[in-house]
Amino acid sequence: MEKTRLDVFLDQLKALAIAEEPVDQVHSLLQQLLSNNLAVAKEIFKPLDDDVTLYEDETLCVLHYRMPPGVVVPPHDHRIPAIIGVYEGVEENHFFEVINGRLVRQEIKQVTTGNVLSISPESIHSVQTGNDQPSAAIHVYLGELTKTQRFRYDWKTGLAIPLGNFDDIREEPLGDKQ
Numbered sequence: 001m002e003k004t005r006l007d008v009f010l011d012q013l014k015a016l017a018i019a020e021e022p023v024d025q026v027h028s029l030l031q032q033l034l035s036n037n038l039a040v041a042k043e044i045f046k047p048l049d050d051d052v053t054l055y056e057d058e059t060l061c062v063l064h065y066r067m068p069p070g071v072v073v074p075p076h077d078h079r080i081p082a083i084i085g086v087y088e089g090v091e092e093n094h095f096f097e098v099i100n101g102r103l104v105r106q107e108i109k110q111v112t113t114g115n116v117l118s119i120s121p122e123s124i125h126s127v128q129t130g131n132d133q134p135s136a137a138i139h140v141y142l143g144e145l146t147k148t149q150r151f152r153y154d155w156k157t158g159l160a161i162p163l164g165n166f167d168d169i170r171e172e173p174l175g176d177k178q
């Protein structure tokens with residue numbers, strides 16, 4: 001059977017995940033696709049379900065993630081590198097550090113349509129849309145995300161709470177957390 005464009009994209013990611021400098025390589029691939037071929041990217045990704053795992057093995061996990069406005073994915077880490085490519089809307093990442101028993105926001109990074117953000121394994125972030133429109137992105141993780149022991153963090157105390165599985169991070173109402 002002939003490969004779809006999504007299959008070809010995933011094949012490229014599989015090859016880069018085991019190449020040298022995989023973060024830079026995956027970042028470049030996403031950046032090229034989104035800045036030079038945004039219309040193609042939309043054709044490939046827009047039909048996908050809102051929150052779906054497209055591929056996972058020991059070296060790579062690829063998610064399609066469409067986020068509505070008004071919710072937030074609470075602070076968490078990945079413990080493996082992550083590369084985020086946004087093809088619609090704006091995905092806003094808030095980065096935190098735990099300082100003296102408080103979760104302290106350090107930085108906000110907006111990933112606008114056509115742009116890519118790499119996130120280091122130890123980074124703690126929360127995610128929301130950057131405006132009142134949904135955002136849609138490809139999230140690439142360099143490792144087996146669902147089998148990686150990672151943590152979410154209490155909004156106030158920064159207490160690290162082990163995540164049992166992927167479903168442990170759910171979107172919450174944004175409320176006063178922005």
Ligand SMILES: [Fe+2]
Nearest residue numbers: 076077078125
């Ligand atoms: Fe994340």
